[in-house]
Amino acid sequence: MHEMSLCESILEIIEQQVQEQHYKRVTTVWLEIGALSCVETEAMQFFFRLLCKAL
Numbered sequence: 160m161h162e163m164s165l166c167e168s169i170l171e172i173i174e175q176q177v178q179e180q181h182y183k184r185v186t187t188v189w190l191e192i193g194a195l196s197c198v199e200t201e202a203m204q205f206f207f208r209l210l211c212k213a214l
Contacts, residue, residue: 161198162198162199162202162203162205162206163202163206163210165198165203165206166203166206166207166210167210169188169190169207170207170210170211170214173185173188188207190203
């Protein structure tokens with residue numbers, strides 16, 4: 160599953176933006192996953208939640 164590595168990359172981008180923009184917290188993340196992306200939406204949600212808890 161490549162969803163976990165996608166989530167890791169997304170979180171890195173979010174962390175960079177938090178530092179650059181001096182945000183205190185992130186409350187919402189909106190991702191659009193295309194029909195032809197070969198990404199399992201449920202797997203993305205699972206790994207994203209899992210990785211966010213690890214922070």
